Amino acid sequence: MVFFRVHNSHLVNLREVKFYNKGKGGFLILKDGAEVEVASRRKEALLRVL
Numbered sequence: 001m002v003f004f005r006v007h008n009s010h011l012v013n014l015r016e017v018k019f020y021n022k023g024k025g026g027f028l029i030l031k032d033g034a035e036v037e038v039a040s041r042r043k044e045a046l047l048r049v050l
Contacts, residue, residue, distance in 0.1 A: 004049055006038045020050060 005011050012028060019029040025040035038046060 004046060006036060006042055006046055008039070010036050012036055014049065017050065020046075 002014055003011055004014055006028065007025075012030070016030045016032070017028050018031050020038075021027050021029065025038045025043050027038055028036045030036065
C-alpha cells in the first residue's frame with residue numbers, strides 16, 4: 001500500500017512521509033516540509049502501516 005487516507009481531506013503517499021508527530025491524532029511531516037493532520041480515528045491504522 002502506497003497511499004493512505006489520514007483524514008477526510010488528506011490522502012498521502014507513504015513514501016513521502018518523513019516524520020510522524022504524536023498527539024491526539026498527530027500530524028505527518030512530508031519530505032517537502034508540508035504538515036498533514038491525522039484524524040484521531042485513523043491514527044491506529046496509520047501506525048500499523050508505518
